[in-house]
Amino acid sequence: MSGSRKEFDVKQILKLRWRWFGHQASSPNATADSQRGDFWSQGQSGANGGRKFFDPCSLHLPLASIGYRRSGQQDFQNSSPWPMAAPSEVPPSDFPAEACGGAHWLDRPDDGTSEEENESDTSSCRTSNSSQTLSFCPTMEPCTSDEFFQALNHAEQTFKKMENYLRHKQLCDVVLVAGDRRIPAHRLILSSVSDYFAAMFTNDVREARQEEIKMEGVEPNSLWALVQYAYTGRLELKEDNIECLLSTACLLQLSQVVEACCKFLMKQLHPSNCLGIRSFADAQGCTDLHKVAHNYTMEHFMEVIRNQEFVLLPASEISKLLASDDMNIPNEETILNALLTWVRHDLEQRPKDLSKLLAYIRLPLLAPQFLADMENNTLFRDDIECQKLIMEAMKYHLLPERRPMLQSPRTKPRKSTVGTLFAVGGMDATKGATSIEKYDLRTNMWTPVANMNGRRLQFGVSVLEDKLYVVGGRDGLKTLNTVECYNPKTKTWSVMPPMSTHRHGLGVAVLEGPMYAVGGHDGWSYLNTVERWDPQARQWNFVASMSTPRSTVGVAVLSGKLYAVGGRDGSSCLKSVECFDPHTNKWTPCAQMSKRRGGVGVTTWSGLLYAIGGHDAPASNLASRLSDCVERYDPKTDVWTSVASMSISRDAVGVCLLGDRLYAVGGYDGQTYLNTVEAYDPQTNEWTQVAPLCLGRAGACVVTVKL
Known part of the structure; x- marks a missing residue:
């Protein structure tokens, strides 16, 4: 019986199945052969190369109806999920032996294995709800596909x-x-x-x-x-x-x-262990850890020097600390006292390193009285190199006119000792900023700190007793004479007595104690009058007026005199300059600048006056109206000299000295209220970019406060 079952032809079986599902029977030699050819062409397009398999999905037949030919009619019946007539019920004429060669049933490829072995190989590949084995079809889509198991x-x-x-x-x-x-x-x-x-x-x-x-x-x-x-x-x-x-x-x-x-x-990290972690990270080459530990040490240096790790450091590590500009200290005296503490921890060995380590202390920045005490100290008295360093510092104090020629790494202040830069108010995209930002040189970051009590434009700011005095300006409707004071330590505002005159576009500066409000506009006319605030009497008084009315004027103090630079007089921008002597109560004209400048930024450094940026309103085009040029005035020679220009033009730029550099903050370039900031190094005559403001602003008042 098994032999007769093996004689079934696949074509005849396919023909019979088609007849059951309503398909017209066709000749095995014509339709079936052509259909078989389609199967081979489809199988050859798969990924199996030379092995040919048909695509049952193209027939729209159930998966269970497709499989390898089995040796037994009962197996054939069981493999189909549809109700089928028993073999005895099928007329012999409808089920010829040659019809069993249809494409539904393919001979298993001859791989040298027996039927029993093949049955065993496929016995585990069964559906979840059936005992039937699944047919193999490499191109079954979308009904089946190759699967990859991932544990x-x-x-x-x-x-x-x-x-x-x-x-x-x-x-x-x-x-x-x-x-x-x-x-x-x-x-x-x-x-x-x-x-x-x-x-x-x-x-x-x-x-x-x-x-x-x-x-x-x-x-x-x-x-x-x-x-x-x-x-x-x-x-x-x-x-x-x-x-x-x-x-x-x-x-x-x-x-x-x-x-x-x-x-x-x-x-x-802690002040008691940060030095050890810093050294360990350096030895292991862990750069990120070393950087974090170093920054922590610099930030908490006042606490670090009071711990045991500091006095146990070798001289090589002490020199690295003393050379840093980044330590957070109030003054240079703190560093010198820390060095003396380290030396006294081992008086037998460490004094021999004192002169080399003392060279890292910025002695010229110490108070003269402190230097005098050092000269008589037993640790320095018998050391010639230490005495030379002390004399160098004293010369810096005794000969202030020679300071430009005495500049050295020891005259450069550390970042934390120069104070904090404040940018107050100004014009922004909302037509009036009330916010105040501060700049930390040590971290190179701007941080919002406070807001003014109301909107002010074209006002003046000066520092008196470490407090910011905001003077005059306009609120968009009227010109102001009000004054308010901000205390950065307590972060509080207080109202001060008002000026006698309403002023916007004024200049403000402190000279020998009193604060001066210079020029401006009162809403009707340009002013040449000047008022002085007496902090002891807490009142404003008029002093001698300038020779020329000036609004948007630049004001600075140099060598005991008050300078008024440029500005506008109502008809044009000015290039003229005049200075006020408080002892004679007179204004004296100075050499003129090479350019007319309104909205000019003014500051001083090492006995020289700098005029930065601004505008010349009557100019015919925007490019010539705005200025990026910088001029320097020497009061000894009464001569202006051009120096390196800024990277861009800045009108209404805020200018201030911080440490040994001049900072140009914000401004207006003709299109944008700038948030960029650049710093000028007078010793190298170069400008460099620093961290930008949080908010673009022009006409911001920029001052330095030592907290």
Whole structure:
């Protein structure tokens, strides 16, 4: 019986199936052959190369009806999900033997295996609700497709088994020896985690062939912890093992462990340990940790110098600290006292390093009385090099006119000692900023700090007793005479007595105690009058008027005199300059600038007056109206000299001295209210960009306050 079943022809079976589903029977020699050819062409377009399979999906037939020809009619019946007539009910004429060769049933490719073996191979590929085996079809879409199985926890299970092998010392092929501890491991695992071991085991070096490898200078417990980490990915970080773990991880080039250890140490930073962490990070080459620890040390230097780590530092580390500009200190005296504390901790050895370390102290910036006390100090008295440094500093104080020629790294103030730059108000995109920002030179950042009580434009600001006095201006409707005072330490505002005259476009400066309000516009006319605020009497009084009315005037104090630079007189911008002597109560004309300037920024440095930016309103085009040029005035020679220009034109620019540089803040370039800031170095005659403002503004008043 089995022999007769094997004689069924696939074509006849296909013909019979078509007849059952309403298809007209066709000749096996014509339609069936052509149909079979289509199957082969479809199968050849798949990814199986020379092996030919038909695409059952093109027939729109159920998957269960397609399979390999089986040896048995009962198997054929069971493989179909549709109700079918029993073999005895099918007329012989409708089911000829040659009709069993249709494309539904293909001979299994002859791969040399028996039917029983093939049945066994496919016995596990069954649907979830049927015992039938699934047919093989590489191009089944969208009904079926190739599948890839991905075990979700394969790696975890594998490494757990490897960890078990490690625990029981099974299949280990290398032993790491650290001190008196022997640590068995698997080369493959170590190489896959550590670049150090990967280079060792995959190159032609001696260790690659050794069964035991000595790890010189490695702490045994840390090595064992990191070997376990290679298998588990877990590592316990504690204060008592973190340094050993980090140094060993750096050796083994475990980058993730190094990063984790560095982050752990960053969280542990404290004034009592930051110097040690800083030195350790430097020794291990952990640049990020070293940077964070160094910045922490600089920020908390006042607390650091009171801890034991500071006095235990070697001279080489002390010199690095003293050379830094970034330490957060109130004055240079703090640094000198810290150095003396360090020297006194070991009076037998450390005085020999004193002269070299004293060279890092900015002695010319110390008070004269402090220098006089140093000269008589026993630590400096018998040291010739120390005496030379002290005399250099005294000369700087005794000969102020020679200071431009005495400039050196020791005359450059540290960033935290120069004070804080404040930018107050100004015109912005909303037609009037009330906010105040401050700039920290040490961090190179602007930070919003406060808001004025109301809108002010073209006002003046000056610093008196470390407080900001905001004077006059206009609120958009009227010109003001009001004055308010901001205390940066308490962050509070207070109302001061008003000026006698309403003024906007005025200049404000402090000269020998009193504050002066110069020129401006009262809403009707340009002013040449000047008022002086007496902080003792708390009242305003008029002094001598200028020779020329000036609005948007630049004002600065130099060598005991008050200078009024440029501005507008109602008909044009001015290039004229005049100065006021408070002792004679007279204004005196000075040499004129080379350019007319209204909205000019003015400041002083080392006995020289600088005029920066501004505009010349009558000019015919925008490019010539706005100015990027800078001029410098020497009162000794009464001569203006051009210096390096700014990177862009700035009208209504805020200008102020901070440390040894001149800062040009914001302004207007003809299209935009600028937030950019650039700094001028008079010693190199160069401008450099610094951090931008939080808000673009023109006409901001910029002052420096030492907090």
